């Protein structure tokens with residue numbers, strides 16, 4: 001599974017961090033960082049939830 | 064259960080549909096929506112879309128292939144027939160169902176002095192936002208925004224970025240007063256002022272002035288504030304009128320138990336802005352925010368598929384965000400009026416701080432200003448505070 005974030009659309013509101021903190025992080029600079037671009041299958045449900053919760057639909061999951 | 068009808072084709076209704084499929088429901092799902100549009104994002108309507116940064120094509124929610132949903136758009140549910148278990152549409156069509164999800168959301172409240180007049184707007188739907196954008200397109204408008212809640216405040220920020228002249232009017236002493244209280248509201252007020260908004264607080268509007276198009280608003284003290292555009296953002300009203308007489312219990316929304324099952328009917332659930340449910344920690348609650356619409360859609364779908372009475376309580380830590388002038392405002396938990404507030408990180412003047420709300424020395428909520436990196440930790444703190452409370456109560 002590959003996580004792709006459209007950083008132009010991202011507003012850094014951390015909805016995804018709340019859903020999958022092992023994959024997404026907003027740091028002190030206010031920017032979103034993807035901690036694991038290819039997270040393990042075990043994170044799939046959390047990552048899918050993050051993508052669904054993202055208010056700007058900035059997250060896509062490949063495969 | 065072979066067929067589910069979902070009334071309301073927006074965030075909560077779509078979320079419930081996704082969750083039903085995800086949980087293996089393979090019967091028919093019919094989604095009825097009064098708007099002519101497939102589900103879309105409302106949050107940008109007062110932000111990127113209003114600023115003109117985004118166009119309409121970016122607002123749609125992603126709808127995965129294979130969900131097999133039957134969309135009935137531009138169709139209004141007019142009644143619920145509880146005996147025959149049918150939703151009756153405004154055009155007379157009847158939709159029989161085994162299970163029903165009520166997700167009809169809320170609409171912009173129109174105060175008693177509201178008039179239908181050129182240049183007067185509410186901001187709830189993409190059509191509202193589109194019409195407002197068209198009206199503002201000629202530039203240089205003199206805008207009065209009535210109501211400094213989060214939508215009014217965001218609209219003020221967006222319109223200032225476009226260079227319009229903005230007066231923000233509210234009956235309360237500061238913006239976001241009902242949610243944030245006096246001190247945090249004052250910090251928001253300073254933010255508006257530093258961006259050139261004319262604040263008019265503690266002022267009650269009692270009429271819209273104008274004959275063919277709007278000319279201004281009149282305050283209770285008789286003053287008239289001139290305007291060629293008025294945006295009324297004075298709260299939302301849950302869309303429950305169509306359920307009157309159906310046996311469902313209605314009281315500021317569709318009243319549900321802790322599992323989102325509606326009182327007064329079997330196999331009817333509610334989710335999103337329309338649902339007032341018994342939160343195991345906060346009691347009766349109705350939340351008008353993005354995350355809740357999605358999460359409650361999930362919870363309601365799970366309850367609908369469970370055996371009657373076997374649903375699980377829905378107990379989220381409430382969360383919402385608001386973007387104003389490039390600042391990130393976030394609220395976790397559900398503080399109530401009168402809770403004590405203190406800043407625990409940063410400083411208000413630095414426009415980067417965290418404040419906690421407490422009642423009887425128990426944490427009730429956390430407000431974060433430009434401190435997004437702290438939100439996940441504080442959400443856990445709020446959840447842990449309840450867990451402590453429950454443990455304490457049991458001990």
Ligand SMILES: Cc1cc2nc3c(=O)[nH]c(=O)nc-3n(C[C@H](O)[C@H](O)[C@H](O)COP(=O)(O)OP(=O)(O)OC[C@H]3O[C@@H](n4cnc5c(N)ncnc54)[C@H](O)[C@@H]3O)c2cc1C
Nearest residue numbers: 071073074075097105106140167168169335336351352353
């Ligand atoms: C301008 C704006 C900005 C926002 N910004 C934020 C934000 O920054 N952060 C945040 O957390 N939240 C924000 N929100 C709130 C969030 O968008 C809502 O909480 C969310 O849309 C609620 O979803 P819902 O599906 O419950 O209701 P709604 O989105 O209101 O959808 C209900 C749908 O049901 C339809 N309907 C109503 N009655 C009937 C009927 N009888 N028959 C058929 N269909 C019917 C309506 O037409 C509507 O399409 C914002 C809202 C607005 C309007």
Ligand code: SF4
Nearest residue numbers: 010011013014016054
């Ligand atoms: S939820 Fe979406 S917009 Fe928010 S920080 Fe994550 S990717 Fe960005």
